[in-house]
Every structure is written in C-alpha cells, then in structure tokens.
Amino acid sequence: MKLPDSIMNYPNRGKWGNNKWRGNCSGYVIRDLLDTFSPKRFVEVFSGGGTGEEVARELGYNNSIHLDLINGWDALKDEIPTYSDFVFSHPPYFDIIDYNKQRGSYNEDELSNKMPYDDFIAKLDLINKKIYASLINGGRHAILIGDVRKKGKYYSIIKDMTWFGDLENHIIKVQHNVVSSNKIYKGNLIRIAHEHLLVLEFTL
C-alpha cells in the first residue's frame, strides 16, 4: 500500500524476518516504502534479521541486496553497491542494543559498541555519506532512526547527524514492543514512543 500520510503505526511487525533479532523493524515499513517508491535497484544497509529481504522477495524483487555485519559486510570498510535508486537503512540507535552480543562475536566496527556519542555520529555520517554517493541521480535514501534517552539525557540522532540529500518526506513511526515501554520516567521526562523515517533524495 502506498504511504497515505506521515504517521506510520503498525502494532504488529508482520511475518517477515527474525522477530528475535533485537531492534528488528516491522516488515510493513519496508513494504510501504517499496510500494510507494517502486525502486528498480533496492539496497538495504543494516539488514539485521532479514526483514527487508523477505519483504522484497515476496514483492518480487529478486535482485535486491541486503547488507549487515551478520552476513560479513562492514558498513565502515566495505563498498556499498552503486547505481541503486533506493537504499533503506536502519542503523543501531547508538549503544542501546549490543549487536555483538546478538551475533555472538565482537567486531570493532560494530556501531553499537560503547563509544562517545560524537564518535557514533561521526561513524554514522561516514556511512550516510557513502550511501548518498552510491545513489543514482533521483535516487533516495530512507533511514529509520530513533532518538534515545540515557541517564535522563536526550540524544536526538536525527538532529545531530548530517543529512545528505534533500529531505523529501519525514514520517513519524509509532514505536511498539520496546524495552522502554515499561519504564517509568520521573519528573518532566516523557517516554519516547516514536521513531523517524527520513526520505532523503539525491538530485544533481
């Protein structure tokens, strides 16, 4: 279904991918993006538990590419296939989930490694720049990313990262089934219950 408006709300993640892979996203997000933008060459970065690949195959995308450390591809060191018209990426939200632990092996380039926040943003920027450079003219990068709160401090990743390309759409995705759903915040702190889906367009 083509995205009807700028709020996405899927309480159920759907049947696609590994629902045990922490921080996995709902397959409906990727399905709606593919239905809306109908890319010819779809690349997914940070594909994790395989949600995007299963959605893509079901929709008849037989040539899509899905990349993650889990299948031996490193976003910091390796090339991103070029000439794509659509990249979907779903990076770790800083160090909230330990993906080394999920994989069962340590990787020094794992973005969820404990590091100063500014270092995380610098690495994310580097990857976003690579994604941007991989697109054809008129291509799009859709990035799904959440803001996080740690020890009471609010980190707005979308505010702090560099935006490569022109913002074409900004979708608010309602967040479901996350550990923080059960947290009670004190004082004026409000629980974050949404993520951001930015669609950035590359035009010469």
Ligand SMILES: C[S@@+](CC[C@H](N)C(=O)[O-])C[C@H]1O[C@@H](n2cnc3c(N)ncnc32)[C@H](O)[C@@H]1O
């Ligand atoms: C939020 S998860 C993606 C979840 C995915 N959308 C799904 O539905 O399962 C973030 C992913 O980033 C991957 N990752 C972290 N650092 C990476 C790196 N340097 N190169 C490639 N993948 C990396 C992790 O392995 C993890 O699967």
